[in-house]
Amino acid sequence: MSRVKTLQALFKRYRRPGDIVFAWIVLIFAIFLLSQIWSQTTYRSGTPLFAQPRFWPAVSLIGMVGFALFHLLGSALSERLEGRWREVLLWIASLEYAGWFVVYALVVPIAGYLPSTILFAIALTVRVGYRSGRILLAAVAAALVIVLLFRTFLQVRLPAGQWYQSLPDGIRQIMLTYF
Numbered sequence: 001m002s003r004v005k006t007l008q009a010l011f012k013r014y015r016r017p018g019d020i021v022f023a024w025i026v027l028i029f030a031i032f033l034l035s036q037i038w039s040q041t042t043y044r045s046g047t048p049l050f051a052q053p054r055f056w057p058a059v060s061l062i063g064m065v066g067f068a069l070f071h072l073l074g075s076a077l078s079e080r081l082e083g084r085w086r087e088v089l090l091w092i093a094s095l096e097y098a099g100w101f102v103v104y105a106l107v108v109p110i111a112g113y114l115p116s117t118i119l120f121a122i123a124l125t126v127r128v129g130y131r132s133g134r135i136l137l138a139a140v141a142a143a144l145v146i147v148l149l150f151r152t153f154l155q156v157r158l159p160a161g162q163w164y165q166s167l168p169d170g171i172r173q174i175m176l177t178y179f
Contacts (some may be wrong), residue, residue, distance in 0.1 A: 015079065015081055017081050017083035017084050018085075018088050018091070019078070020076060020084070021088050022075075023071045023075045023076075026064075027065070027071075030061060030064040030065045030068045034058075034061040034062065034064075037061060038054075041053050041054030041057060042054065100120070107119075108158065108159060109159040109160075109161065109162065110161060110163065112175065114147050114151075115161065115163070118144070121140065121143035122139055122140065125139040147179055152179075164176055
């Protein structure tokens with residue numbers, strides 16, 4: 001016997017707080033992307049429709065707009081739940097960590113990968129509320145492991161810090177190569 005007894009039960013919509021705000025954001029973004037299709041893609045004469053550079057992006061964006069409309073319709077017709085703006089504020093608060101990453105990416109070319117990684121590991125550890133010495137030491141150890149793994153063992157090419165240029169010759173070469 002099937003666990004779904006009716007077609008209505010199969011398509012029952014469970015609404016979440018902030019659902020309608022998300023639906024509007026996705027719809028507006030999809031319409032904006034679709035409005036840019038003519039300026040961002042080209043038309044090649046003599047090329048079949050399915051091989052046109054804008055055909056498949058347009059198909060996907062039209063689908064995105066359509067599904068966003070269905071989502072908005074479903075959200076509008078569902079019962080309203082409390083907590084919509086609390087949920088939206090939580091989304092906005094989570095953007096803080098994207099800001100931390102942007103600042104980190106801007107600091108690495110100036111301070112270098114090792115000092116930046118240690119600094120931001122400590123700063124983020126304190127930011128999330130851990131302030132004991134052992135936890136901070138663990139954050140520094142994790143930062144060192146990350147730097148050694150990426151820069152030394154995997155030899156990932158990252159921008160060398162401008163501060164490294166002021167170090168003595170022997171140490172500068174080691175820092176530029178491994179850290």
